[in-house]
Amino acid sequence: MKVITDPREFFTALFNAAVAAADPEKAIRQFLPAKPKGRTIVIGAGKGSAQMAAAFEKAWDGPIDGLVVTRYGYGCACERIEVIEAAHPVPDEAGLVASKRLFEKLEGLTSDDLVVALISGGGSALLPSPPEGMTLADEIAVNEALLASGAPISAMNTVRKHLSTIKGGRLALAAHPAKVVSLLVSDIPGDNPAFVASGPTVPDCATRQDALAIVNAYRLKLPEAAMRHLETDAANAPMPDDPRFAGNEVHVIASAARSLEAAAAEAEKRGIKAVILSDSMEGEAREVAGVHAAMAREIAMRGRPFEKPVLLLSGGETTVTIREKGGKGGRNSEFLLAFALGVEGVEGVHAFAADTDGIDGSENNAGAFADFTSAGRMRAAGEDPKAALMRNDAWTAFSAVSDLFVPGPTGTNVNDLRAILIL
Structure with missing residues (x-):
């Protein structure tokens, strides 16, 4: 069985496959x-x-x-x-x-x-x-x-x-x-x-x-x-x-459905079983992240409902309720920040979320990368991830640890790609 040694390269390949399908x-x-x-x-x-x-x-x-x-x-x-x-x-x-x-x-x-x-x-x-x-x-x-x-x-x-x-x-x-x-x-x-x-x-x-x-x-x-x-x-x-x-x-x-299928095919080609949860998820970004984090913990710690290694894919468009003006970021960055907090310390959990048009929210990034060490690394870099989440400032938190994903405009737009890899 193939082993994913570079999750960032893996996620980038999934993103490129999803964009190419659109x-x-x-x-x-x-x-x-x-x-x-x-x-x-x-x-x-x-x-x-x-x-x-x-x-x-x-x-x-x-x-x-x-x-x-x-x-x-x-x-x-x-x-x-x-x-x-x-x-x-x-x-x-x-x-x-x-x-x-x-x-x-x-x-x-x-x-x-x-x-x-x-x-x-x-x-x-x-x-x-x-x-x-x-x-x-x-x-x-x-x-x-x-x-x-x-x-x-x-x-x-x-x-x-x-x-x-x-x-x-x-x-x-x-x-x-x-x-x-x-x-x-x-x-x-x-x-x-x-x-x-x-x-x-x-x-x-x-x-x-x-x-x-x-x-x-x-x-x-x-x-x-x-x-x-x-x-x-x-x-x-x-x-x-x-x-x-x-x-x-x-x-x-x-559409998102076709792009998710392309991402899943790329993962399978690399030896990782892929499960598409849904192409039409909606809801508050941090709440959707909580559900994804709970599933990732269950798989990582108990091997259910799927055995690892496995990739969870989802699409759709979450929303962000602005709680404090002045924060930087978008729905994918906020999703990932909440997810990172939800899987902190759970080894083997990696995540990626990005808008397929190349821009997530107010800045120039499409999204970001996260894993079970993200929250700790943010604190070490001087950023409190919980405080950043409360002020809708996920961009600043991920920027502090150089985890932003910046592909530039892609020329298409079939909504968001979320990928959770449990190794």
Whole structure:
């Protein structure tokens, strides 16, 4: 049986395999639509939209025109599709301009035309488009409140789409009567296409009453203008049975499930049994970490429910409730810090968590590495891991022991990869 002597190299190989499985160039070729009689317009938004646009250009041998918006630093060279960069996770003026220009691209289309929408995670923040009565500042305040709330991504996007003129299928309506084919790289637990980037081209059945219920459940403090809008019928989003959506197509071309399977295959190739727990885990990052840590302890100390060596894999999107402003990090770093505390002293337990887009939260790392010695090493370096967890400052704790994982932007985004190795 092969022995893993370098857990970091092992985890990095798993990450690379997961990202490769979500490569837009490979995936897009499988879902190319039929060529139209008229024009082909490409639109898109998300942290992987520029790479998706470049891949579409290579795969499509007819004339195209288009525009996609991605996060600052995530752009790439395209010949026929314009790429605009804007702010994420908090919207900015560049995103507002991009939203307006996307609508302009869809003006005057006919039933002979085709619109290809390239959508990936992150599109919600990249497409600010506040309704009448709200400003960009209001939308920014809404986004900040949602990010700090601990609400799951599905709940966040329900609120977002009712405070927007572009989300919730509205961008697709602007293309009518042209056919819209949406190609999605999903970062959503369960892969509901209407939740990816708040569904600019894909409607769902959530209502403004659902949005108000979420505001109340999570005690969100939204701007007065946003609350006024939610109280009016103007906030209602189009429903999936709207005849203007008839004939449109939606395809999830890459997802966490496929990437987890690729990571598992890489582990098996290296002689380590892999178990996929779930591709759609949600919940508070530190609480999800507690469950993973309990399983790791049980395996390491009692050999159940799996014998070691074994790799536990999970995907999905956890959330972080901000308890103290000023901390650095993201949900993967926070997950790992809580996990490290939960397995301290349990020999043979190693862990890794990272966002497949290459960025976790507010800094330049995708995640970090952790093991049964992490908490002790942090204390030796002058950082109290428990105090860091309380102030949502996991980045500082992992930076102190040089355990951050910094691969840079990957060009795709199928949510988080968590890997627990018990030797």
